[in-house]
Amino acid sequence: xxxxESETGKGGQNADTSSNGNxxxxxxxxxxxxxxxxxxxHRAPYCIHDKDEDFPVKWKGKCHCGAVQYQLSRDKPLASxxxxxxxxxxxxxxxxxxxxxxxxEDINFTKGIHDLGWYDPxxxxxxxxxxxxxxxxxxxxxxxxxxxxxxxxxxxxxEGINTDEGREAFKAQCHMFYTQRVVDxxxxxxxxxxxxxxxxxxxxxxxxxxxxCGPNKxxxxxxxxxxx
Numbered sequence: 001x002x003x004x005e006s007e008t009g010k011g012g013q014n015a016d017t018s019s020n021g022n023x024x025x026x027x028x029x030x031x032x033x034x035x036x037x038x039x040x041x042h043r044a045p046y047c048i049h050d051k052d053e054d055f056p057v058k059w060k061g062k063c064h065c066g067a068v069q070y071q072l073s074r075d076k077p078l079a080s081x082x083x084x085x086x087x088x089x090x091x092x093x094x095x096x097x098x099x100x101x102x103x104x105e106d107i108n109f110t111k112g113i114h115d116l117g118w119y120d121p122x123x124x125x126x127x128x129x130x131x132x133x134x135x136x137x138x139x140x141x142x143x144x145x146x147x148x149x150x151x152x153x154x155x156x157x158x159e160g161i162n163t164d165e166g167r168e169a170f171k172a173q174c175h176m177f178y179t180q181r182v183v184d185x186x187x188x189x190x191x192x193x194x195x196x197x198x199x200x201x202x203x204x205x206x207x208x209x210x211x212x213c214g215p216n217k218x219x220x221x222x223x224x225x226x227x228x
Contacts, residue, residue, distance in 0.1 A: 046113050082185070107151060
């Protein structure tokens with residue numbers, strides 16, 4: 001996503017040996033010291049809850065190779081959206097990104113925090129600097145976008161996402177950056193030119209911006225330009 005919370009980027013990995021037996025991943029130290037760079041391990045979303053009673057598990061997720069695994073304590077995300085920005089298209093190699101927003105405290109990594117890599121698509125840097133994109137350093141599966149306050153997870157990594165319960169819990173509420181789309185999606189969901197609720201709506205039938213009618217009236221207008 002193309003906003004400060006979702007343009008997740010600067011990566012870098014700690015100097016510990018990864019759990020898959022690969023060579024250690026070295027930090028690329030910037031203005032801060034290596035000790036400061038290493039503090040990410042002790043803060044959410046990376047600090048680990050060892051006891052089940054400390055972290056009620058609602059969902060589990062993992063990367064393609066299984067080196068990185070995590071749990072979620074929230075029944076459903078704070079919001080779920082489709083992002084059509086060109087950055088997401090290239091980073092995911094897909095027409096658009098499906099992102100679910102959670103608090104950083106909602107996730108518990110049970111395996112592979114030393115198998116994580118970071119990337120900043122704006123600076124094209126690989127040091128852990130927020131906001132950043134997070135991936136498995138072994139199979140390169142995108143894990144999440146880490147913002148300064150929130151994380152954006154990708155529901156297709158969640159176990160049980162293809163069940164009725166999973167689809168209902170993680171269903172998207174809108175499309176963002178729809179004018180940058182490479183495919184048309186006529187699903188009746190609101191479609192925004194930029195960030196949702198901060199930009200004009202786009203008519204899904206014509207692809208044109210809809211008249212700015214203010215936030216209260218927007219809620220009464222569907223994606224086809226008809227009044228609800």
